[in-house]
Amino acid sequence: MMYVPSYFEFVNSAKLLSGDYALENIASEMNLLGSVRPIILSDATLEKIGSVKLLTDALAKGGMRPSSVYTDIPLDSSIEKVNEIAVIYRERNADGIIALGGGSVIDTAKGLRMLISQGGRDIMRYVGSEMLNKGQNVPFAAIPTTSGTGSEATGVAVIKDGERKVKLEFISSFLLPDIAVLDVRVLESMPPRITALTGLDALTHAIEAYSCLQKNPISQCYAISAIKLIMANLEQALRKPKDKKARISMAIASYIAGAAFSNSMVGIVHAIGHSVGGVCSVAHGEAMTILLPVCMRYNRDYAKEDYSELLLYLSSPDVYASTDAAARADKAIAVVEDFIAKIKESAPIATRLSERGVMKSDFEEIAIRAMNDGALIVNPRNADKDDILKILDEAF
């Protein structure tokens, strides 16, 4: 039965442009929001493979010329980089932001939007949760080039403080883009490994959003839709990378899962996964892939009802009906494990921490960092350092 909390909040204000010629409609939508000379943010790889040109050509068709195109964004967005781009934004008199890229580019854009709208010079002032005022209007469109982070649908930005070497979280509904754009032309160049890992990241978002403390009827609907799309399309997107239907379905799934977890938050998989990434440089999607089944087993007794319900969407009505009610949660975890194993047959991904060079000697540092990750607070089951060490051991 769907869970109705005594209180919850839900926001998903981004307008979605999804499908054929979505890029071509951005100029018109940005004009409606008051932007005629936005800055474009992207990265060097996307510039090299022609995705940035695809975007600027599409904007030109709508009569829009960007004030500048900035593609020097690294894999981990940083506060220093945001502050640097803000100077360019002001020098070039830009009046909006279009971000084309993965999580790092979009998070950088969120940081830039925050800094411009609030009027400061250093985003460190705005670290926190839900403490921002709306500020100045800065039209913002996000175009994801991977299908996993869901950053185009979230009010969260994770940006590195290069000086302190820590990642800081900014949470506010005013970080949500005004427009999210899903267009297969910028998605189909994703290599199999990225397709697999980002798809499994989206699956993790959906499962955690469905079962974490702030689950609610709306976020659970979103999570269910995301799971159905992922289970039906991820393998196909790997088998046939040019399959437009599979690609756009995965992009929609990522968007929906992002909206779900932006509201009901993510839990222990992300808390530990962020730390595994921070300490051992394991790719985020890979950390999720490795930790998801182990953490589901850890949460099992506290999220049994949720996992039991998810079996229907992770598998099929036949499997659900033929599984004894008491065994459905375990079956759901087994289905997730089998799904990951199938994906591994099509893409070079790791399913154990040891496969990515994580050492047991890293566990202590990972556990300490995970204890301080905000995601841990909304996990259905409390976890202390010893619990996290056991999870790491099981995932090793």
Add this chain to the structure above:
Amino acid sequence: MKAFLKTTVCSVVLHVLYRALKVLVRKDSRIRHEFSSFKDGFTIRITLSTEGPSVVMRKEAGRLSWIKEAEGEDLELKFKSIDSAFLVFTGMMGISRAYAEHRITVKGDIADVMTLVRMIDIAEAYLFPRIMSKRVLRAVPSKERSSLSVYRMVLLGF
């Protein structure tokens, strides 16, 4: 209940919580360990509602002190309404759930929030009856000394 009554109750409980933390920083090894991660001078403000009263605590020479007023605190937790604060300070809701339900806004590093929440969870295990702690905490921390001795130190100072 009228807002001013809720504000009064919350202010009293918050004061007791502060005094409990001050005692437990010295008397509970886990809270002492958590507290050690804050740098000296680290300042925390807890505000009961948007326009409500607030308390400011600071780490000074390894101890927790009550500060009358401070600017530029390192961490601020602000309840969106006195009714949300009332749920937490009367043991009807844990601070973790209040955060999860977006009832609290945070200015500062989320990692510091996690540290403070763990400290408060342990303090609540001392201050609340077990039946109440079980209702609001995902896991009730064990106690290193009796609640009675903590209450004695909180209320009588010895």
